[in-house]
Amino acid sequence: MKLFNISTFKNYTIFFWLVFISIIAIFFSSVYNSSKSEKSKLLKSSLDNIYFKKTLKEITNNLNPRFSTLVYISKAGDTYQSIINGLKLNKSEKNIILNHVLKEKSLKILRINQKFTFKFDNLLNQKVTEFKIETGKKNEIIFVKAVDQNIFRSKKIKKNFKKKLVYKETVITNSLYNSAIDLGINPNIILEFARLYGFQVDFQRDIWKNDSFQIIYEEFINENKVIVDTGEIIFASLNLQNTDLQLYKYEYEKNKIDYFDENGKSIKKTLMKTPINGARLSSSFGKRKHPILGYTKMHLGTDFAAPTGTPIMASGDGKVTKAGWCGGGGNCVKIKHNSKYQTVYAHMSKFGRGIKKGVRVKQGQIIGYVGSTGLSTGPHLHYEVIENGRKINSQKLKLPSGKTLKGEQRKQFEVSKIKIDVLKSNLISKIN
């Protein structure tokens, strides 16, 4: 009898494997060719299998990280109690947390959209290791669990914001406010801009179509890139009918910040009490017998006696609204400083160079010279200050004094100004 030898056995093994591989291939191609809906049915039925579900749950439970974070934003009707009760914690831990929150004075009022962040250590019995509650746009209070104790220590912290400098510029088409809003400038910044320029500009009348402005200000951005607050204006330039009014933020002493023009002069300007040098106050504001008309009349200005030709200065920055004959006042100049203040200078012998209606003048600029024109008994300046349309006593005017930087402060200001100018060109180059 012929026996299988070893080589024959080997041949049979190869044949067996070939058949096996073929069967597998046929099986997989048939599964692959089955319709999509059949496949999803198959998947669904597997998921419906309770045993399988249980397995999945067990798998995900095992995959739960040890540490997790939960963020909650408060809604209308929430209380601290309801928020804490919503956490998956045991009752004693909820009570501990609630007691800590209720003890905190800065958390007395729960507001809508207040952010809560809880950190859990899921391996512990008392899970919460730390939690934070917002107390405002910029601040939050953090509670950290003391090691091996069920008490939390609280600390007020500043939120992690990024400060960003923003540059905006535009031509004013209808109103400054609308043009600024169209650019996406926060209304707080627009109000501050108007306040800063309020010493020089009457926003109701001085802004014309095609005037323009540039501004650099701070914005605070949170981790979600949302603007949460605005900071300070760093620089601004208002171009009114080809006059540039610039302002630079500058810390002239530690923690003393003010805005200065390009010449280091504070933009917070007062009106001069005496817009003339070397004069003698000859008649003060109030009731007096008129030297020419003879009867008692309110003197609604201040008179300064001075030789004819003595220069008269603009007592503040502003716009000339009149430079001409004022009847009894003779040659007079009227300046509008802002929406609140106007000044009048009367009896001039002549007007300063270039002084005419509509021109913008700087504080201290010569607008005319002492004379005795109109109803006047001798060379003097009659000076009036009008506040909200009412003539007031210029000698009792209380306004912040306009500071001019000098010496070392001025040098430092020039450095700071150059830095701001460089910053401005960098920000502009990013836009273009």
Ligand SMILES: [Zn+2]
């Ligand atoms: Zn007078």
